[in-house]
Amino acid sequence: xxxxxxxxxxxxxxxxxxxxxxxxxxxxxxxxxxxxxxxxxxxxxxxxxxxxxxxxxxxxxxxxxxxxxxxxxxxxxxxxxxxxxxxxxxxxxxxxxxxxxxxxxxxxxxxxxxxxxxxxxxxxxxxxxxxxxxxxxxxxxxxxxxxxxxxxxxxxxxxxxxxxxxxxxxxxxxxxxxxxxxxxxxxxxxxxxxxxxxxxxxxxxxxxxxxxxxxxxxxxxxxxxxxxxxxxxxxxxxxxxxxxxxxxxxxxxxxxxxxxxxxxxxxxxxxxxxxxxxxxxxxxxxxxxxxxxxxxxxxxxxxxxxxxxxxxxxxxxxxxxxxxxxxxxxxxxxxxxxxxxxxxxxxxxxxxxxxxxxxxxxxxxxxxxx
Amino acid sequence: xxxxxxxxxxxxxxxxxxxxxxxxxxxxxxxxxxxxxxxxxxxxxxxxxxxxxxxxxxxxxxxxxxxxxxxxxxxxxxxxxxxxxxxxxxxxxxxxxxxxxxxxxxxxxxxxxxxxxxxxxxxxxxxxxxxxxxxxxxxxxxxxxxxxxxxxxxxxxxxxxxxxxxxxxxxxxxxxxxxxxxxxxxxxxxxxxxxxxxxxxxxxxxxxxxxxxxxxxxxxxxxxxxxxxxxxxxxxxxxxxxxxxxxxxxxxxxxxxxxxxxxxxxxxxxxxxxxxxxxxxxxxxxxxxxxxxxxxxxxxxxx
Numbered sequence: 001x002x003x004x005x006x007x008x009x010x011x012x013x014x015x016x017x018x019x020x021x022x023x024x025x026x027x028x029x030x031x032x033x034x035x036x037x038x039x040x041x042x043x044x045x046x047x048x049x050x051x052x053x054x055x056x057x058x059x060x061x062x063x064x065x066x067x068x069x070x071x072x073x074x075x076x077x078x079x080x081x082x083x084x085x086x087x088x089x090x091x092x093x094x095x096x097x098x099x100x101x102x103x104x105x106x107x108x109x110x111x112x113x114x115x116x117x118x119x120x121x122x123x124x125x126x127x128x129x130x131x132x133x134x135x136x137x138x139x140x141x142x143x144x145x146x147x148x149x150x151x152x153x154x155x156x157x158x159x160x161x162x163x164x165x166x167x168x169x170x171x172x173x174x175x176x177x178x179x180x181x182x183x184x185x186x187x188x189x190x191x192x193x194x195x196x197x198x199x200x201x202x203x204x205x206x207x208x209x210x211x212x213x214x215x216x217x218x219x220x221x222x223x224x225x226x227x228x229x230x231x232x233x234x235x236x237x238x239x240x241x242x243x244x245x246x247x248x249x250x251x252x253x254x255x256x257x258x259x260x261x262x263x264x265x266x267x268x269x270x271x272x273x274x275x276x277x278x279x280x281x282x283x284x285x286x287x288x289x290x291x292x293x294x295x296x297x298x299x300x301x302x303x304x305x306x307x308x309x310x311x312x313x314x315x316x317x318x319x320x321x322x323x324x325x326x327x328x329x330x331x332x333x334x335x336x337x338x339x340x341x342x343x344x345x346x347x348x349x350x351x352x353x354x355x356x357x358x359x360x361x362x363x364x365x366x367x368x369x370x
Numbered sequence: 371x372x373x374x375x376x377x378x379x380x381x382x383x384x385x386x387x388x389x390x391x392x393x394x395x396x397x398x399x400x401x402x403x404x405x406x407x408x409x410x411x412x413x414x415x416x417x418x419x420x421x422x423x424x425x426x427x428x429x430x431x432x433x434x435x436x437x438x439x440x441x442x443x444x445x446x447x448x449x450x451x452x453x454x455x456x457x458x459x460x461x462x463x464x465x466x467x468x469x470x471x472x473x474x475x476x477x478x479x480x481x482x483x484x485x486x487x488x489x490x491x492x493x494x495x496x497x498x499x500x501x502x503x504x505x506x507x508x509x510x511x512x513x514x515x516x517x518x519x520x521x522x523x524x525x526x527x528x529x530x531x532x533x534x535x536x537x538x539x540x541x542x543x544x545x546x547x548x549x550x551x552x553x554x555x556x557x558x559x560x561x562x563x564x565x566x567x568x569x570x571x572x573x574x575x576x577x578x579x580x581x582x583x584x585x586x587x588x589x590x591x592x593x594x595x596x597x598x599x600x601x602x603x604x605x606x607x608x609x610x611x612x613x614x615x616x617x618x619x620x621x622x623x624x625x626x627x628x629x630x631x632x633x634x635x636x637x638x639x640x641x642x643x644x645x646x647x648x649x650x651x652x653x654x655x656x657x658x659x660x661x662x663x664x665x666x667x668x669x670x671x672x673x
Binding site: 035036037039040171197198199200202203204205207208209211212214215227228231232235236239240241256259260261262263266 | 373376377380496497498499500501504514515519592594596599601602634638646
């Protein structure tokens with residue numbers, strides 16, 4: 001090949017590159033369990049991000065460029081999370097990622113995003129380790145499990161006045177992390193748990209563990225895990241005649257918790273820690289109304305995902321679409337979102353956590369406990 | 371004391387269900403010498419059919435529990451049996467004369483196909499059926515109590531009945547003789563006029579029906595299921611079959627009971643964290659002492 005030909009090729013490549021760049025959208029990945037046992041949460045993530053992106057695009061996009069979302073499915077599996085993180089970074093050219101959902105996916109994926117300098121804002125991963133890794137590009141718009149565990153433990157001690165607490169977890173990063181966080185605060189209050197055990201995710205028979213809970217005569221059962229195990233667990237607990245109070249974290253925030261438990265009568269009285277209701281924010285009310293008008297009930301993490309997208313959009317548009325600068329910018333600037341003004345600390349955690357206690361009622365709905 | 375008795379009750383019901391599913395593994399292995407890795411997913415399919423059957427029956431205004439349970443059992447066992455037949459025709463019969471390895475791969479493929487087919491057609495979400503039968507019998511033991519729910523009694527009763535009928539069929543009927551003859555020597559049996567293809571089909575159908583029995587009972591009891599429930603329970607039932615001696619029908623039932631009881635007792639008295647570690651260590655131990663399982667006969671090379 002002669003020099004002229006090479007030059008020509010290079011020029012045409014450069015032109016092609018310039019053309020695509022001019023028309024390029026801002027690619028943002030929405031990573032989460034879009035399939036698999038936790039797909040209900042994946043849908044919440046997607047609906048929230050989709051609406052936020054549509055609203056931002058309608059208002060002129062990011063510095064005039066449109067947001068293009070890419071659905072990335074990790075099925076809540078660490079291996080798949082790493083491979084889709086690589087795909088988002090390498091072939092899709094994502095500048096930022098809203099996700100992942102499961103902490104066990106977020107942590108390995110965050111390493112890929114850190115290497116590529118991609119901004120990651122998770123709406124839902126609460127494991128402390130995620131931000132404790134010290135990556136400059138990782139943020140979350142939800143609380144941390146230790147904050148959540150604090151709220152749960154103080155409620156158990158101060159409000160319920162419980163003496164015999166059984167702690168159960170699902171051996172997963174999130175579930176065990178939450179249970180451990182709760183347990184350590186509980187112990188700090190001077191209350192030692194009467195039982196601490198893990199169960200196998202994917203199984204449906206927990207009768208053996210429940211008989212054991214009965215044998216230690218627990219008055220509170222704290223479960224760190226997701227609704228797919230929490231449902232059968234609480235149902236079999238009631239079937240074995242235990243009246244122990246059942247408490248869990250934000251892993252059961254889904255209508256599916258009720259259907260998996262069999263019927264609303266089983267979930268009645270179940271306590272749950274979760275962020276304060278978005279309806280308490282004026283900006284949130286408007287978005288919730290729009291969701292409902294569109295025929296979708298924005299439960300669980302939908303608005304967290306909306307918020308995460310707003311954080312990503314604010315950071316990128318204020319930094320000329322440079323994800324590395326955007327990551328730095330978030331450390332010292334606050335973003336106003338549908339869930340109020342959000343400030344982040346050095347690690348990427350919210351400076352103010354908003355966990356409160358909810359209770360499920362006999363109709364299968366949850367309400368904040370006052 | 372009450373706790374030990376309660377764990378025995380838990381283990382017995384869990385074990386009888388493992389036994390039911392293990393029958394499918396053991397019969398298929400007995401007759402064509404392969405492990406049907408799609409069997410756990412046949413169980414999973416039957417859970418979905420159960421939910422559909424209940425929905426159908428209530429849609430037609432049937433409210434009484436006995437009619438719902440009988441109708442659901444009948445519908446689910448029939449439809450799942452049909453699944454078993456179709457699966458054998460598609461994935462195993464064309465490979466009848468291939469190496470065992472090829473059939474093994476096609477069984478694993480079938481398992482993935484079933485999982486993905488159900489996930490795509492029914493959605494990936496957790497599904498649930500409402501509680502139909504509540505209440506329990508309670509015995510006071512010491513200062514505690516042991517209880518068995520009516521649903522658990524029903525599980526025990528129906529699985530024992532199913533195993534009883536199956537044992538009768540295999541031991542006493544013409545179909546059973548044909549199965550046993552085919553198991554002993556497929557070539558010879560076919561020379562003597564037995565349609566071995568038909569026998570193999572029948573065995574797949576029977577296995578699927580037993581899994582369906584377990585599927586209905588478990589779905590009604592626990593209420594929750596998704597497209598992935600076949601995996602863990604399939605592995606456990608397979609373990610039960612190997613434990614009891616794969617190829618042996620009473621072995622499958624015994625293996626199921628031992629596995630269920632050991633899981634419940636270990637989880638209840640020691641730790642549920644290491645329940646599976648314990649069960650599988652037990653399996654390894656038994657296989658070291660008795661390589662062909664508890665009731666299995668060592669495979670004799672025919673010369």
